[in-house]
Amino acid sequence: MAGSKPHTLQVTCANCGLQRICFPRGLTQQEIVRLDAILQSQPVVGKGEAVFKQGEAARAIFALKSGVVKLCRYDRAGNEIIHTFYLPGDVIGLEALDQPVYQYDAIALDRCNLCRVEVADLDRLAQQMPNLNRQVLQMMRRELELERAHFENVSSRSADQRLAHFVWHIAERFRDRGYAMDTFQLPILHRDIATHLGLTPETVSRILRKFHQQGILTWQRKQVTLHDPCAVRELAGIEAPHASGEGEVCPVCQAHVG
Amino acid sequence: MAGSKPHTLQVTCANCGLQRICFPRGLTQQEIVRLDAILQSQPVVGKGEAVFKQGEAARAIFALKSGVVKLCRYDRAGNEIIHTFYLPGDVIGLEALDQPVYQYDAIALDRCNLCRVEVADLDRLAQQMPNLNRQVLQMMRRELELERAHFENVSSRSADQRLAHFVWHIAERFRDRGYAMDTFQLPILHRDIATHLGLTPETVSRILRKFHQQGILTWQRKQVTLHDPCAVRELAGIEAPHASGEGEVCPVCQAHVG
DNA sequence: ACGCAAACTTGACCTTGATCAAGTCATTCC
DNA sequence: GGAATGACTTGATCAAGGTCAAGTTTGCGT
Structure with missing residues (x-):
């Protein structure tokens, strides 16, 4: 384009x-x-x-x-x-x-x-x-x-789960649109995420730091990177879809498995 | 009917x-x-x-x-x-x-x-x-x-506010259907309310007791009574509509004022 | 490039409401 | 009618996350 x-x-x-x-x-x-x-x-x-x-x-x-x-x-x-x-x-x-x-x-x-x-x-x-x-x-x-x-x-999940779910959801939408799901630009303020999820900016900041330290995902500036997409999905409480065929590529996060 | x-x-x-x-x-x-x-x-x-x-x-x-x-x-x-x-x-x-x-x-x-x-x-x-x-x-x-x-x-309100808002919302729907808004039968378990509002049954029970003690509303068995509808509305964080005309009857809760 | 304002981070503390446990009360099913 | 089951209540305890305060960083406008 x-x-x-x-x-x-x-x-x-x-x-x-x-x-x-x-x-x-x-x-x-x-x-x-x-x-x-x-x-x-x-x-x-x-x-x-x-x-x-x-x-x-x-x-x-x-x-x-x-x-x-x-x-x-x-x-x-x-x-x-x-x-x-x-x-x-x-x-x-x-x-x-x-x-x-x-x-x-x-x-x-x-x-x-x-x-x-x-x-x-x-x-x-x-x-x-x-x-x-x-x-x-x-x-x-x-x-x-x-x-x-x-x-x-x-309505009923912990702050960690909410945030993981949000990131996963956004990543899926990028994937559905043909973009990479494991790294993308997202011009959304942390404050706005917090509001959206019913949290405070402080809590979002702390959780992002934790996720970063655990090597799960990084969200700095406007850049989001999912280092371990399946961990994000798991945290988000979303089922892994059944493997289609060989199991060469994770059907969820497109990462190579096995 | x-x-x-x-x-x-x-x-x-x-x-x-x-x-x-x-x-x-x-x-x-x-x-x-x-x-x-x-x-x-x-x-x-x-x-x-x-x-x-x-x-x-x-x-x-x-x-x-x-x-x-x-x-x-x-x-x-x-x-x-x-x-x-x-x-x-x-x-x-x-x-x-x-x-x-x-x-x-x-x-x-x-x-x-x-x-x-x-x-x-x-x-x-x-x-x-x-x-x-x-x-x-x-x-x-x-x-x-x-x-x-x-x-x-x-998403962003206290347990009291959620419950008041819920009751007020139901009451309004009864009113809109031509029934009394200050007293009605509601065959909903407290447990279901709790689930709906992202709370626990214990919390709902405690808040209902408080509302009852404060003379705001009673919800026993299936019977709901709003003793002070405007207090409920206020707690729910809903604006009072402008008085239409004389101010003889509260346009919100149909209670006589002034 | 500089300076200001807004965004974000970090830490200490506290409140709300969840959790756990043990009770009472209703309703249903024999 | 009486036991059994599920709904609700009440109290003690605890933790998640909010609040407050004081930073640091970023980005923008001049």
């Missing part, structure tokens, strides 16, 4: 590298072309800026092409609550299809490139493409599933 | 008392009649039995007419995690529209009456009724919203 002439690169849904993980999943090629036609706006949002804010008129949904976005809200005491971090390929603000205003803040954690899709356009399109409704429903269901998985993580 | 001849009472969507809070919300009267035609099956599930179980083929969604149902799952160590309690008027198992098998157990906490709607029928119906898709999406979004609200409650 990083061609020598990035300024001439025209990315559309039909040739976008995110096609499989972005919202046209399950649509025909023809349908994708049609969807592409309504994707005129491709906003760029700077670090710390909002893609949308709570209370704003909800007129569009967004596909994240690059960067990381947090979805958050504030309680009465002003404390932030972070529900999700979105990675490239994720769709943000689905609730707009169903509500007059956004219910959460979506904040860019670094410079983000997005596709903006007007709800009105999508509604019109949905009348011609029955598949799209199913897609939207599926995305919403996935979002619910993610939130529940996150709740299961935070 | 408790007529003298209950065995002759035929409840359909068109004349069901739950109409407003059940899934036909926003449909025309004509559409409701059509929907009603596919609601042949009205199962009864006994206390402790499953409406559906994780892994089962997901062929239907359900509307709960009476009783309470918990939606839960088990972690690797066998610990139960309870995501939601469904009250009469709620729709259960929406994920069936989108998935081959159920992802959670739905367990009746007392004797439950339900409506069963086959996914296949609903899919067929949706082609004739564009409104239905919107309804379904809205229900899914509400479910997501509820899960997020629950997460916010559990």
